[in-house]
Amino acid sequence: MEWLIQILNSVQYGLLLFLVASGLTLIFGIMGVINLAHGSFYMIGAYLAFSLAELTGSLWTALPLGIVLAFALGLVLEILLISRLYRRDHLYQVLLTFGLILVFEEMRSILVGDDVHGVAIPALLDASLPLTENLSYPVYRLFISAVCLVLAALMYFTIQKTRLGMMVRAGASNAEMTQALGINIRWIHALVFAAGVALAVFAGMIAAPVSSVFPGMGNQVLIICFVIVVIGGIGSLKGALIASLLIGFVDTFGKVLLPELAGVAVYLLMAIVLLFRPAGLYGRP
Amino acid sequence: MLVARDLHTFFDSSHVLHGIDFSVAEGETVALMGRNGVGKTTLIRSMLGHVQPRTGSVRIAGRDATRLAPYRIARLGVAYVPEGRGVFPNLSVIENLVMAARPGDDRRTGWTLERVLETFPRLSERLQHRGMQLSGGEQQMLTLGRALMTNPKLLVLDEATEGLAPLIAQEIWHTIRVLRDAGTATIIVDKNFAVLSHLAHRCVILVKGRKVFDGPPAELSMQPGLRRQYLGI
Ligand SMILES: Nc1ncnc2c1ncn2[C@@H]1O[C@H](COP(=O)(O)OP(=O)(O)OP(=O)(O)O)[C@@H](O)[C@H]1O
Ligand SMILES: [Mg+2]
Numbered sequence: 190m191e192w193l194i195q196i197l198n199s200v201q202y203g204l205l206l207f208l209v210a211s212g213l214t215l216i217f218g219i220m221g222v223i224n225l226a227h228g229s230f231y232m233i234g235a236y237l238a239f240s241l242a243e244l245t246g247s248l249w250t251a252l253p254l255g256i257v258l259a260f261a262l263g264l265v266l267e268i269l270l271i272s273r274l275y276r277r278d279h280l281y282q283v284l285l286t287f288g289l290i291l292v293f294e295e296m297r298s299i300l301v302g303d304d305v306h307g308v309a310i311p312a313l314l315d316a317s318l319p320l321t322e323n324l325s326y327p328v329y330r331l332f333i334s335a336v337c338l339v340l341a342a343l344m345y346f347t348i349q350k351t352r353l354g355m356m357v358r359a360g361a362s363n364a365e366m367t368q369a370l371g372i373n374i375r376w377i378h379a380l381v382f383a384a385g386v387a388l389a390v391f392a393g394m395i396a397a398p399v400s401s402v403f404p405g406m407g408n409q410v411l412i413i414c415f416v417i418v419v420i421g422g423i424g425s426l427k428g429a430l431i432a433s434l435l436i437g438f439v440d441t442f443g444k445v446l447l448p449e450l451a452g453v454a455v456y457l458l459m460a461i462v463l464l465f466r467p468a469g470l471y472g473r474p
Numbered sequence: 475m476l477v478a479r480d481l482h483t484f485f486d487s488s489h490v491l492h493g494i495d496f497s498v499a500e501g502e503t504v505a506l507m508g509r510n511g512v513g514k515t516t517l518i519r520s521m522l523g524h525v526q527p528r529t530g531s532v533r534i535a536g537r538d539a540t541r542l543a544p545y546r547i548a549r550l551g552v553a554y555v556p557e558g559r560g561v562f563p564n565l566s567v568i569e570n571l572v573m574a575a576r577p578g579d580d581r582r583t584g585w586t587l588e589r590v591l592e593t594f595p596r597l598s599e600r601l602q603h604r605g606m607q608l609s610g611g612e613q614q615m616l617t618l619g620r621a622l623m624t625n626p627k628l629l630v631l632d633e634a635t636e637g638l639a640p641l642i643a644q645e646i647w648h649t650i651r652v653l654r655d656a657g658t659a660t661i662i663v664d665k666n667f668a669v670l671s672h673l674a675h676r677c678v679i680l681v682k683g684r685k686v687f688d689g690p691p692a693e694l695s696m697q698p699g700l701r702r703q704y705l706g707i
Pocket of ligand 2: 514515516557632
């Protein structure tokens with residue numbers, strides 16, 4: 190039964206990573222921007238969960254508040270800063286978004302401090318599901334997986350089945366033609382960026398109760414998410430989902446089966462995938 | 475419908491349009507002609523907001539459109555079928571059409587998905603195919619059909635029949651004629667002078683970024699010397 194727990198943990202970790210990586214891959218695939226600050230949004234989410242839960246007394250009120258704030262932050266950032274990067278070299282993108290990381294970490298330090306925090310699991314989900322006589326699984330982790338799955342399905346539906354999604358895909362392949370059809374591509378870009386920010390912030394918020402809240406947590410996630418984007422193929426949501434789950438499994442089982450290799454297992458996976466598919470699993474070479 | 479005055483367009487330091495006046499009245503069909511590289515595409519793109527002219531003005535549907543973003547110009551009732559088509563290769567045929575659907579600037583909804591598919595029955599056999607899987611002719615029908623989904627008052631066609639099999643080109647010409655008879659204004663760039671001379675109300679000829687002729691096609695037909703000199707036909 191031990192392995193079932195590891196499987197559930199792998200899936201939960203992978204799906205959570207997907208929420209962050211999906212925004213990263215979309216922003217790269219659609220606007221061509223390398224956003225180093227994407228991990229910071231995850232960190233901001235975790236700290237938002239902590240602060241808003243303190244303030245309102247409940248994670249359930251904190252979550253919707255956080256999403257609204259995140260979406261607004263995403264819109265403001267896109268309109269003021271990120272939109273200036275679209276026609277520029279990757280070097281400018283990396284410089285500006287790295288600058289944003291420093292700004293966000295400094296703001297976090299000023300506003301909330303540098304302490305490590307924990308966020309309580311909401312009472313409603315603070316239970317364990319018994320698996321055997323002496324093994325059980327926390328309900329909250331199942332909740333995370335379920336919510337991530339719902340969001341992934343929602344994302345798939347929006348992009349593949351709605352007119353908005355068609356416009357997003359059209360804009361990614363030919364922005365000028367999309368404009369010529371009367372579609373304001375700047376709004377589409379702002380919307381995609383803000384949605385990416387909201388997803389990453391949301392991931393940080395729901396993850397807060399199971400992983401402590403600490404400075405620099407965004408950077409860890411950022412690096413893993415870049416690995417996911419590369420494995421999945423830049424711009425591919427399907428690729429990001431599969432790569433996220435793969436990373437979830439490799440990381441979780443790596444720690445159990447080969448503890449001495451735990452740090453490098455995900456990079457090994459990336460190297461192996463790139464050896465056979467240089468553009469990633471679903472990337473267009 | 476559209477009035478452009480004294481357009482000067484540059485690409486870096488190269489001066490491509492040298493003060494062009496150009497206009498299209500409501501319901502008028504205008505053929506824009508000239509040899510390769512004289513600036514036909516640049517003129518169109520300067521009027522539709524894709525290229526910023528350095529000086530000059532553009533008015534569309536009574537509004538100043540000189541510095542307007544392309545999507546705003548489109549919403550004034552202008553549809554653009556660019557050179558080289560511009561089908562979205564990653565979208566299916568039906569998605570290419572549906573994503574563009576919009577009532578016209580005056581809420582016209584004459585062009586629906588059904589009507590576009592009736593006009594181009596070939597497309598209805600390929601609704602789920604991706605744009606990149608279509609033949610050149612099908613792509614051209616799709617771009618034209620997609621332009622119509624926006625219910626335009628002015629349709630701009632840049633080399634719409636370029637490289638198409640004669641039968642398919644005929645189908646495109648037929649549709650353009652139907653549009654003209656229904657009162658849709660059109661700017662057409664095409665190499666086929668014979669068809670244009672029957673279709674167009676007016677011809678405009680450019681030479682090296684300057685307008686050298688603006689008049690009815692009959693006038694051109696009567697002066698083979700002009701045609702030879704400016705168009706090489
Ligand atoms: N993006 C660009 N950058 C630099 N020069 C350009 C650009 N687009 C066009 N030109 C130049 O401007 C001139 C006019 O080009 P344009 O495409 O408008 O001609 P055209 O009449 O449409 O030709 P064709 O019949 O070949 O389509 C050409 O000399 C071309 O090389
Ligand atoms: Mg041209």
